[in-house]
């Protein structure tokens with residue numbers, strides 16, 4: 001049985017609010033990354049008091065209002081499906097603040113957390129600020145929406161990115177890792193993958209493995225599953241006929257994404 005694959009739970013935590021995933025230091029091997037996925041009915045309300053963690057609230061689908069009790073952002077969210085392949089809006093809330101999310105429509109909301117002690121301003125991250133990249137060639141093509149890339153210096157630890165991989169393509173490939181704090185060669189970043197698949201009965205494969213194979217899990221990942229990457233390489237393969245979406249949350253001791261390709265497979269890039 002996999003220790004890194006999480007299936008969605010259906011826990012009703014407030015009226016109209018369903019918790020699908022909760023990944024934190026109590027329930028996972030991760031120390032720097034926390035993650036929740038919640039589904040909201042129209043009008044439903046989710047609130048939270050942040051301790052020593054910062055939070056990026058991603059309107060994955062639907063439209064929400066987000067308030068930190070000082071500023072309120074209405075109409076947050078741009079799409080009804082992640083497979084519309086356009087960026088969405090997010091809101092950054094710093095540590096030692098509280099927030100409330102209210103659903104204007106049916107909504108899927110990702111809450112991405114990392115430990116933080118220095119307060120930063122609350123910030124709307126509009127879809128228009130996401131840099132969009134088309135990466136890879138041959139059967140290695142994917143579309144990337146950078147929500148909080150390492151070039152954005154307005155937050156303390158969090159890195160957040162969305163990736164859409166077309167049918168019969170690979171992403172996070174050739175396999176790369178970022179699990180050693182050895183800059184400038186490599187940074188240490190833990191990571192979570194929240195997956196969606198179109199159509200929903202599909203699956204993708206994700207392997208998480210280290211050089212010494214102390215971690216080596218190959219998972220059949222279904223719609224709305226989460227994969228935890230405490231360390232190691234973490235490529236994703238998408239079967240023919242299906243499109244993959246995932247939302248990555250990364251954090252570590254230093255806020256820089258410096259990865260190391262698996263030397264056995266780096267030749268892929270030379271073609």
Ligand SMILES: O=C(O)C[C@@H](O)[C@H](O)C(=O)CO
Nearest residue numbers: 135142161163171172173248
């Ligand atoms: O380029 C990709 O295929 C996406 C990955 O880089 C993904 O965001 C990741 O693995 C981050 O470490």
